[in-house]
Amino acid sequence: MKSVVFGQYYPADSFIHRMDPRAKVILSVLFIVCTFLCRNAVSFFLMTAAALCLVLLSRIPVHLVLRSIRPLILILIFTSLINVFMTKGEMLLTPSWNIPLPWGKTWSIRIYAEGLWNAAFMILRIFILLIGTSIFLSFTTTPIAMTDALEQLFSPLKKIKIPVHDIAMMTTIALRFIPTLLEETEKIMNAQKARGADFISGGLIKRAKALLPVLIPLLISAFNRAYELATAMECRCYNGGEGRTRLKVLQLRFSDVLAILFLIAFVVGIFFLNRLGLIYTMK
Amino acid sequence: MDKILLRDVCFIYGKGTPFEKCALDHVNLSIKSGRITGIIGHTGSGKSTMMMLLNGLAKPTSGSVLIDGYDIQSRPQDVMQEWLLKEPYAGMRRSAAKRAIKQEIERRRRQLCFRVGLVMQYPEYQLFEETVYKDIAYGPSNMGLSKEEIRDRVLSAMRQSGLSEKLCEVSPFDLSGGQKRRVAIAGVIAMRPEVLVLDEPAAGLDPQGREQIFGEIRDYQRETGSTVILVSHSMEDMAQYCDDLAVMAHSKMILQGTREEVFAQTDLLETVDLDIPQITKLIQKLRQRGLNLPANIYTVDGAVAALRQLYAQTETGGREE
């Protein structure tokens, strides 16, 4: 259980790893905007190239990136099928097949060229979206750096009484205790197994019930930990976010700003490319 | 007679991952029936892993664990192919047969847990029932015993672990630390295991609490004649309560035998960063300064007896001169 790789963070030393996490959050938002703006073959080609560049820049092994996409294969297949069969266009590629359905009606299948284009674009869009955001956020940014970045990006919300600092502190503590609690779960499970607990046989309800002897002690211990941690934090002069300084101050560097500007330019470029109507444009 | 025998056991965590770590390195160990055996080692020496091998919570990467001469280790993947060809699994659909085999192995593992009772470190964290009685009854009821049998076992387990019968209906969470620990130990004793394994049963208790817990464990062993294994890093306690000792360091078994045999090798013990009892260190100092004392003294009683004898000798020796 100790070997649980937490999140998807892949330790490496690359340009993207070194970026300010706030810049990465902004960049991934821009990247998402970009992918949704894409409408024609040229812009999709450019975006795909950009995503590949990101993978290379981040020095993350390609097979790891692909593996992170694997769970979504079903969704990809489903959306592309829907696009292939449901898009109506002008260029009919097949004769219309009529398939009689058991309840009397017939279903006529017509596949248009537009449907194939759309399916390809949808797959690419999801692909690019996932690669872009996961490279910027999960692969190159530790969860804790992410928390810091979000705390600072959202700090203006403090003015409208949203407890940004407290939420960030809670997230930090949760991140700190996840490995501890996982280890504890394993310990308690082993202890109950040693008393003959059976977690694998029986139906769903029986198995859920068998977990009670694990969940109750876990909950009690979590409460104890929370209480002790609160005392320890008080002893270390914790008094809320007011007047705190930070050991690690996030600093937006010139290169971060440059990257953001570059991506903004890219967004604008894609926007105008769409107007040119090259090869095929999605509706 | 050997109750438990470990033959050339290796255990490797996370094999094939970057986190690969060898916890047991070709370990051989024999545990004699009807005695208290202490397993001593520093943190990370592999003693906790070994405990989990004894009752099947973990399976060795290689080597075998024998109880009463029978190998207890079978992993689903090891026996699957063989069993699939045998009755009753051969007649079943493949997926059903696989499930049945897994369940059979799980059943055997549970059976093993009832034979080798394991009390983990800080066992009070495993308490979960509303009352002390129900919590102690958890193990026995998992064994599928009758109500009367369970009642009998719970009450005798409470007596053996020094809990008053009045506590039956009390919530275990209202008890003191020492009492909670007794409830947890009773929960394992109530399964009437042939072997009782305890990991640091006195950790975090004050001196009186330690003495009581160890005393109760010794009384339990004498009363039932069962085999008891104590795992600890405290040499002082082990010296006092164990008949046999096994010393582990860096995943290897470096020394085993009766406690007299083990404590005769104080020099070796010191090289593996264990806290040898203060009294043993003192005797060593006295020997270095020329007092004619035996090397294997590990309790205050032993030291008093040896010094008394030596004093009597020097007294008479002095007069003769």
Added chain:
Amino acid sequence: MSEHFIESENLCYSYRVGNGKEDVPALKGITLTVEKGEYVAILGHNGSGKSTFAKLLNQILEPTSGKLIVGGTDLSGGELSDEEILSLRRRVGMVFQNPDNQLVATIVEDDVAFGPENLGVPQPELRKRVDDALLTVGMQDYAAQEPHRLSGGQKQRVAIAGILAMRPECIVLDEATAMLDPAGRREVLDTVRMLNRQDGITVLNITHYMNEAALADRVIVIHDGKLLLQGTPDEVFARRDLLRQVGLEVPQCSELIHRLRAERIPLEGDRISDPDGCADMICRAFGMKDREEKSHG
């Protein structure tokens, strides 16, 4: 000239249980003083009130009655301002029993910085404090590690570093070694001993390990909410029978001296808390004659 760091007079504390209807007294009039720069061990079995005493020292609990002055701040004279409480907690650092439940951050150096961050220590002072504190406890190589990958002793040393970074005057160990193995225990004790000797930090070690008490300048024994005994380790361990009555055991060496004296072996001297002292006493009683006999034979 020594100065009192802690001064308590007839200090009492009662826990409220059952919705405030019932008072359970935990401390029943403790009068003691601890000098600046002293290393004191507070002994007592579980439930003797020794941990309650610790929690009063930095206002986690407030005294029910009696007088308590810590570092010049009167904790029994009514409400303290927030600044006073913060300054008190900065000066009196606490290390608790469970090493897991006092580390807040996911990275060691961030955790060490937690205290000074709360105090608003600015950069670059903050960075320097964190690095110095980690260096002092010998954990500088682990600065970027995750706390859950450390051993118990290492976690406690990080906790001590977290206190050091606040520049404390006193460190209170509230059974901080109870969950550690012998090696971890040694790491922690060596660290606080060094802090006491080199930096003059007052140390209060609340424990039930007699071997730890033997390391202190002074031992205070608390039983049933009252002060039972105090003195140097030698003086306290000499009261072996009284200690046994309250569920405490003296270290094996001291026990041996008691038992040998009961056997009418004349042992002169009082350094019974120190194994070397005990060895000297025994050698003297058995005479150098013993050694001479050997060389003759």
